[in-house]
Amino acid sequence: MISIKTKITDLFNVKYPIIQAGMVWVSGWKLASAVSNNGGLGLIGSGSMKPELLREHIRDCFSATDKPFGVNIPLLRGDAEDLVNVTIEEGVKIVFSSAGNPKKFIDILKENNITVVHVVPSVKFGLKAEAAGCDTVVGEGVEAGGHNGIDEITTLALIPQLVDSLNIPVIAAGGIADGRGILAALSLGADGVQMGTRFATTVESSAHPNYKKKVIEASDSDTILAFKKIGLVRMIKNEFADKAKVAETEGWKEEELRELLGKKREMMGIFEGNETEGKLEAGQSSGLVKEILTVESLFKKLLKEIEEASNRNDKIIKD
């Protein structure tokens, strides 16, 4: 089996620079610990948790693995400070922040010797995260599932531009679901990858079986971007997504869009498995996901694919 050593494996003290995205309703202690136990970096997604539930998941994760893991915290949440405090109190040493200004909590996180990573959709926000004191950034392209940046920059275009603009290492996210994508990201200058959709479709993911089935059935064309005016999101096409598309095409106003979106659509889709009316957040890499695997099998598969793609490059390109 291959070994991979980058600034990201050094920074997090993990075997492989493969990070499982912190996702709502998908990544509790079970998925995060499985990823960490297999040599990647697992993240508990606190976006769908109240602070006390997060505390339970952190404790369970510490029981399930002695390897490093982290917590993803969406900074725009009203109770983000409580999530941050729980994370610090429970002794987690890695925080991925998203959706908000990383400056807000950087001082308290760094005082507690926490490695801080911010998810950014463009060079502009990458520079801001670096200036704020983040240790690394996730550059996330618009092919990613869930929330996206308004400039809709793709991973392939974003990563080399981030790498050229920042001094801190860059993790690539969006559109990556197999070893070929990982090798492509490294080729662009990234030091690691973060994958969401692929990990959401593992045995250990707490997503509903209906959600996993929809990802597996999806082709390359089966996701849409919608809700540009109130927070761009990528999801799998279904009846709800069709309505969102009509709303987008017809130029609905913000309040109309908020009413259509309603509340807890993610929970309905991802956790409760409502295939028609739920918001099934997933990326364009859904078309690459053909089966539900255990995290252990997935890691073996990814490493084999990286090796194969790497050997193919060596065959094609000669000195």
Added chain:
Amino acid sequence: MISIKTKITDLFNVKYPIIQAGMVWVSGWKLASAVSNNGGLGLIGSGSMKPELLREHIRDCFSATDKPFGVNIPLLRGDAEDLVNVTIEEGVKIVFSSAGNPKKFIDILKENNITVVHVVPSVKFGLKAEAAGCDTVVGEGVEAGGHNGIDEITTLALIPQLVDSLNIPVIAAGGIADGRGILAALSLGADGVQMGTRFATTVESSAHPNYKKKVIEASDSDTILAFKKIGLVRMIKNEFADKAKVAETEGWKEEELRELLGKKREMMGIFEGNETEGKLEAGQSSGLVKEILTVESLFKKLLKEIEEASNRNDKIIKD
């Protein structure tokens, strides 16, 4: 210097699997022959030419290079048949078709021993092109400049899915402007790349100096996608693009959009250099383009970058 050998270098009998996109107002005989003379595959972009002008460019290209070159033909043009006939009559042996059904002219092209390549934005259209008898496809992601597919699939997500679905080789396009991007595309399983924006900003490109300047000044966030209802197009932000964005957000109707678009906006922007009211078609890779180079210097730079990125991968990944 490295050598690169793939199914695409074999198919076109070229040294490097690097194709210069056929672009309106940019790629006449001068650019195409320079690319072919430097070991890539140059394409004359017939999209902005009347049939008799195309004939002149083909003749001039044959005078300027003894290497293979091709012609790009947009099949939706009213006089596409005339462009096809001129191409056949003048003895060009490679045709890249786009924007339309490749079935339309495949028989006459194949009867004349012409290698036919179709540009596709999704797996669905890739399968159609293969079934029609195309020799290879260009899989073009939504980060590309100019016209794009409605499903807005990115290069990173599209290429491995095309590779898995087709038996013919795949050329990757969209978001690629340096050696890192080329190596990333090969890692995804592509056998070659097509680059537009980067070649549009060479000395030999017939784009107006103002257009080249705008590309060089652009950051990762400086292009937008607009005109979804009448033909999705990516262009650099300017006053015209701002109006197009407002139209998009407000959900304007098709006829209103057509009126805003008007006629010959590409010519105004790319050829005449109207920076504010012209349509400056360019991709998200604009942010990677920092200088105007000769095609010769660009090829040297690309090959060096591929080598560097490849060496970095070899350092990171060990057996």
